[in-house]
Amino acid sequence: MSPTAVPAIHPPASRLPPVHPAWVRMSHALNALAVLVMVASGWRIYNASPLFGFTFPEAVTLGGWLAGALQWHFAAMWLLAGNGAAYLALNLATGRLFRRFLPLSPRGVLRDLAAALRGRLAHDDPRRYNQVQRLAYLFVMVDVALLVVSGLVLWKSVQFGMLRELMGGYEMARRVHFAAMAALVGFVVVHLAMVALVPRTLRAMVLGR
Amino acid sequence: MEKRSRLSASDADLALREARRLLTPRIERPERRAFLTRTLSLGGLALLSGCEITGQAGVEQALSAVSRFNDKVQGWLFDPDALAPTYPASMITRPFPFNAYYGVEDAPEVNEADYRLEIAGRVADRRPWRLADLRALPQAEQITRHICVEGWSAIGRWGGVRFSDFLARIGADTGARYVGFKCADDYYTSIDMATALHPQTLLTLSYDGRTLPREYGFPMKLRMPTKLGYKNPKHVQAIFVTNAYPGGYWEDQGYNWFGGS
Numbered sequence: 001m002s003p004t005a006v007p008a009i010h011p012p013a014s015r016l017p018p019v020h021p022a023w024v025r026m027s028h029a030l031n032a033l034a035v036l037v038m039v040a041s042g043w044r045i046y047n048a049s050p051l052f053g054f055t056f057p058e059a060v061t062l063g064g065w066l067a068g069a070l071q072w073h074f075a076a077m078w079l080l081a082g083n084g085a086a087y088l089a090l091n092l093a094t095g096r097l098f099r100r101f102l103p104l105s106p107r108g109v110l111r112d113l114a115a116a117l118r119g120r121l122a123h124d125d126p127r128r129y130n131q132v133q134r135l136a137y138l139f140v141m142v143d144v145a146l147l148v149v150s151g152l153v154l155w156k157s158v159q160f161g162m163l164r165e166l167m168g169g170y171e172m173a174r175r176v177h178f179a180a181m182a183a184l185v186g187f188v189v190v191h192l193a194m195v196a197l198v199p200r201t202l203r204a205m206v207l208g209r
Numbered sequence: 210m211e212k213r214s215r216l217s218a219s220d221a222d223l224a225l226r227e228a229r230r231l232l233t234p235r236i237e238r239p240e241r242r243a244f245l246t247r248t249l250s251l252g253g254l255a256l257l258s259g260c261e262i263t264g265q266a267g268v269e270q271a272l273s274a275v276s277r278f279n280d281k282v283q284g285w286l287f288d289p290d291a292l293a294p295t296y297p298a299s300m301i302t303r304p305f306p307f308n309a310y311y312g313v314e315d316a317p318e319v320n321e322a323d324y325r326l327e328i329a330g331r332v333a334d335r336r337p338w339r340l341a342d343l344r345a346l347p348q349a350e351q352i353t354r355h356i357c358v359e360g361w362s363a364i365g366r367w368g369g370v371r372f373s374d375f376l377a378r379i380g381a382d383t384g385a386r387y388v389g390f391k392c393a394d395d396y397y398t399s400i401d402m403a404t405a406l407h408p409q410t411l412l413t414l415s416y417d418g419r420t421l422p423r424e425y426g427f428p429m430k431l432r433m434p435t436k437l438g439y440k441n442p443k444h445v446q447a448i449f450v451t452n453a454y455p456g457g458y459w460e461d462q463g464y465n466w467f468g469g470s
Contacts, residue, residue, distance in 0.1 A: 067464045068463060158435050
């Protein structure tokens with residue numbers, strides 16, 4: 001590599017490391033795909049025996065019929081769980097989990113939430129998450145972990161007996177799985193709304209800066 | 210074979226069954242087509258439309274491959290000593306739901322006097338069994354949760370012969386891979402040997418203390434609380450032990466073969 005070529009490719013302003021390292025962007029993309037498939041196929045599975053008094057419109061579900069939806073769900077689960085485990089392991093190993101998401105305090109969350117609602121929350125440094133973002137991202141990590149654990153109970157309630165008891169039995173695990181899905185979808189809605197408000201965050205998550 | 214010749218005695222019944230046999234694939238096919246169409250319309254996969262046929266077949270093949278991989282994983286996860294939870298009689302679901310690929314009025318009527326459970330495959334003693342002889346064997350009972358692939362579950366009380374005892378009695382080759390079942394309603398399925406030998410796998414002759422009623426699988430069903438509902442065959446007429454993968458009615462249409470719980 002010729003040293004003279006460097007300034008042209010990397011202007012001095014972007015000598016800083018990327019906002020999100022490549023492994024974060026990669027795992028974010030895989031996670032988005034896994035969540036899309038899991039939720040859309042999960043809605044079709046739900047429709048086969050609705051827990052509550054409604055079903056999801058077939059047009060927004062994946063799989064076409066129950067067997068197809070189950071095939072998608074039990075294929076994408078490997079991607080969701082495998083990618084999620086790799087993400088958490090790298091987050092811990094690199095110390096990024098502590099740098100980016102901590103410290104976190106209830107007072108800080110309330111302060112930043114109030115500032116955000118008044119339109120006064122600054123986004124000048126995309127490398128630093130405010131307290132509301134920290135809470136939201138930590139929450140969604142825990143929520144996906146809960147989806148995986150409750151999903152394991154639904155998939156193999158006899159083999160994972162201890163997890164089943166932890167969830168309060170098979171039927172309770174169905175409700176936990178549904179509630180955790182609803183929370184995840186709620187997160188995605190807010191997350192996408194925020195991205196629409198601050199589009200350069202999308203650029204940073206795709207290109208790194 | 211024997212079932213065929215017996216059925217031909219009643220032309221109306223035979224015609225009905227043939228019609229169902231012919232129609233079932235046609236009924237299923239539009240759904241499968243819808244499955245593929247939707248498969249490709251989501252997630253930007255519509256880009257594959259230039260090579261639609263191969264694209265769709267490829268997706269379906271990949272999903273089937275993962276499903277077979279999941280069969281293996283479930284085989285590894287299966288703990289022969291892990292017991293499904295049992296419940297007090299007060300928790301039995303009443304009425305216990307009827308579920309099949311036909312309405313309850315179409316459940317087969319099997320005549321007890323004519324009934325013989327046929328045994329085939331890798332078994333030393335292939336003599337057929339009368340119901341009375343099965344009832345004379347040592348009986349066990351369980352109150353367990355039946356979990357349907359659709360998600361719902363119900364608690365029921367089943368009684369009968371431990372399947373592992375029965376397999377030992379007929380001299381089945383328990384080193385074989387599969388046990389297959391053929392049923393009076395043209396249903397068929399198969400299970401892994403490890404599940405066949407599980408202590409809660411029951412050759413079921415009674416429900417809630419009375420003779421197994423027609424809607425729950427008279428004269429006999431195989432009850433496995435370690436497997437989903439569709440893996441529990443009703444109206445069983447023949448049992449065979451084999452190393453050749455026998456598939457199943459729903460499994461051949463895309464439902465997971467192991468179907469464990």
